Amino acid sequence: MGDHPRMSQFPSVNFTSTGRGLFSTEEILELMRGECDRARRYAYPLVLLRVCVDRLEQLGDLYGYESRERVLEEVGGVLCSVTRESDMLGCIIDSQFLALFPHTPAEAGRALAERLTQAAGRLAFHQGVAEVKITLSVGIALREAGVGAQLEELFSESAQSLELALAAGGNRAEVYSAPARSLTSAMKAVPADLEEIGAMLDSMLSERVQAMFESVGQKVPDFGGHEQEVLARAVKKMEEERELLVSQHREEMDTLSRRMEKLAEGLEITEEELRQALAHQGFDPGVASLYRTVQGLGAEDADEDLKRAMMSKIFEANLELKEERGEAGQPG
Amino acid sequence: MSQVPTEESPESAKEGPAEPEAGVLYVGIDLGTSRTSVAASNGVRVTLASFVGYPKDVVSKKLLKQDVLYGDDAIEHRLSLDLYRPLEHGVLKVTSEVAAENEGNLRASRDLLVEAIRRARPRRDELVYAVIGAPAQASITSKNAIIDIARECVDSVMLCSEPFAVAYGQDMLDDVLVIDIGAGTVDLCRMHGTMPEDTDQITLETAGDSVDANLAELIRENHPGAQFSEKMLKEIKERHSSVAEVMQPILVTLPVAGKPTEFDLTAEIQAACRSIVPPIVDGLGQLVGSFDPEFQERLKDRVLLAGGGSQIKGLDLAIEREMVERLGGGKVSRIEEPLYGGANGALKIAHDMPEEFWERLK
Incomplete structure (x- = not known):
């Protein structure tokens, strides 16, 4: 790889026993971007492989970190052995390798991935008495000649195809294929008969209504083809009931809010009284108020008229006493 | 004007009165021969023995470190004191032929009342309006003597019948017989929905x-x-x-x-x-017998027992038994707080008395 025109700009990592280096993540991405630009400009095909060692983490857990490193080194060696010097190899987050093959058509790319998995299958690691088999999963992203290649798209497609390979059990290569287009886009693409679509929707609606009745164990009534109208009325009724419930809840909330405000007012008054009581350092008018109530000195009184008359009598008796004392106190 | 030592005014008092009675301390006093009880509208309640002592000489004054001793303190140090019990039969002892004795009793009465008011803890800026319970049939002279000394330590004062105060404090104003047993007197009072008159009240000295x-x-x-x-x-x-x-x-x-x-x-x-039961039942008999025949049974069934003497164990039952034998029946109930029954009632009267009445008696 040291012959690559731009490779000398990056310090390569001596990773493999063959003496060929692998680019770091930043380096390989930079190189790939340049290669994509050239592929678009000169209209040549590209293949991007994303390679992953199956169950590498478990291997590391079972046999230690050094075993894991040995496996990666051997796989890196295999990658180097099946690729040309003009191809670009790099690693991302350790356990995955990226390999970009310029001037490589789709069939060649698939064959390359196949060779890679087969070569890895021949690798064998001995850990004590145990022999550990190595398998690879490969995600493939392709661009035919003349189809514009964007690095981000290739990168994403290779990741998705690798996920497919891993999900299928590993030890295989998967090619990225675009998902089926949506119904909307299909409708846009294919001019459709609106009446036919309307009939289809009516049928779906009818089935849906039927399923609803069956789900609650009731016989499906005959709507006479007026399912939409029935549904509209049902929805209207439900909305009315919902409005009623909302209204009731709102009233309850209003009542609760008013009660909370009233309690808060009472709390403020009590807190103020407590504050004043504490400020008086034990001389507590609050206690006096309570005492007056306990002693029956409150404002409410059933015998108010009688008591007023009695107070007048007591006053008159005392006034008489005062006047007598005044007269007695007069000189002469 | 009040000469009673007072508490410092709390902060709120400086903010101005919030209620009509703000700035007034109402006090109910049961000026008893044995004990003086005070109940005040600020929640204070206190009782002290009606004894006042003055150190006999310089030595005792130095020993006691006080000019005047009150209540149990005075009784405790009585050997070093000129000890006064200024009330007798519920009124001031001012009828002695010995002038010095009269003078001593008057001074002791005044000091006792001043101390009672001081213990009610009036604030410096408060007017003190007091109602003092007097024996039902106290003489005009006795009443005047109490008013004279009370006016020196409160801003306005009224007297009322002690048994009436007890009934008023209990909110029992109709068809009730009150027995207020003190040390000096037993006061009986018939309540019948109006202010009791002289004929409704009897004072006994068998207390x-x-x-x-x-x-x-x-x-x-x-x-x-x-x-x-x-x-x-x-x-x-x-x-x-x-x-x-x-x-x-x-x-x-x-x-x-x-x-x-x-x-x-x-x-x-x-x-x-x-020995006190027969005279009490005699008095009850008089009050019942002179009452409207239609309501006599109801009156007998509503007898209220109050005062320190009511704490004699079994007294209510003994009076009931005597009433059954001599009056054909009766039901006697004790009040809950014998020592404060009169003072609580007097406080309630003070509180219920219109402000203008207090003003006119100043």
Whole structure:
């Protein structure tokens, strides 16, 4: 790889026993971007492989970190052995390798991935008495000649195809294929008969209504083809009931809010009284108020008229006493 | 104007009155022969023995470090004091032929009242309006004497009948007979929905002091060698007084020629305490008999027992039994707080009295 025109700009990592280096993540991405630009400009095909060692983490857990490193080194060696010097190899987050093959058509790319998995299958690691088999999963992203290649798209497609390979059990290569287009886009693409679509929707609606009745164990009534109208009325009724419930809840909330405000007012008054009581350092008018109530000195009184008359009598008796004392106190 | 030492004004008092009665301390006073009880509208309630003592000489004054001693303090140090009990039969002792004695009692009465008001803790900026309970049939002279000394320490004062105050405090204003047993007098009052008049009230002198006198006489008769003082006798009575039919033996240790000796005073105490029952029922009979015949039964069934003397064990039942025998029936109930019944009622009267009345009596 040291012959690559731009490779000398990056310090390569001596990773493999063959003496060929692998680019770091930043380096390989930079190189790939340049290669994509050239592929678009000169209209040549590209293949991007994303390679992953199956169950590498478990291997590391079972046999230690050094075993894991040995496996990666051997796989890196295999990658180097099946690729040309003009191809670009790099690693991302350790356990995955990226390999970009310029001037490589789709069939060649698939064959390359196949060779890679087969070569890895021949690798064998001995850990004590145990022999550990190595398998690879490969995600493939392709661009035919003349189809514009964007690095981000290739990168994403290779990741998705690798996920497919891993999900299928590993030890295989998967090619990225675009998902089926949506119904909307299909409708846009294919001019459709609106009446036919309307009939289809009516049928779906009818089935849906039927399923609803069956789900609650009731016989499906005959709507006479007026399912939409029935549904509209049902929805209207439900909305009315919902409005009623909302209204009731709102009233309850209003009542609760008013009660909370009233309690808060009472709390403020009590807190103020407590504050004043504490400020008086034990001389507590609050206690006096309570005492007056306990002693029956409150404002409410059933015998108010009688008591007023009695107070007048007591006053008159005392006034008489005062006047007598005044007269007695007069000189002469 | 009040001469009573007062508390410092709290912060809120400076903010201005929030209620009509703000700035006024209402006080109810039961100025009793044995105890003076005070209830005030600020929640203070206090009772003290109606004794006032002045150091006999410079030595005792230096020893006691006070010019005047009150209540139990005064009784405790009585040997170093000129001790006064300024009330007798519920009124001031100002009728002695000895002028110096009258003067001493008046001074003691004034000091006692000043102390009672001080213990109600009026603030410096508060007007003090007091209602003082007086025996139902106290003389004009006695009433004037109380008012004269009270005006020196409160801003406005009124007197009212003690048994009426008790009934008013209990909110029992209609068809009730009140028995207020004090040390000096037993006051009976008939409440019938109007202000009781003289004919509705009876004052008896067969009260707590007469029980003491009877007990002393019985002990002297039955146990000639036993030595005791008035204070010892009062303590024995207050601890063991009972008129119950069945009671535990009352064993009391009294000195005989300097030697502590145990005496069984069960019979003496029972007899002395029972001595007040017949006069009370006599009085009840008078009040019931002169009442509207249609309401006599109801009146007999609503008898209220109050005052320190009502704490004699079994007294309510003893009066009931006597009423059954002599009046054909009756129902007697004790009030919950015998010592404060009069003061609480007087406080309630003070509180209910219109402001203008207080103003006019200033």
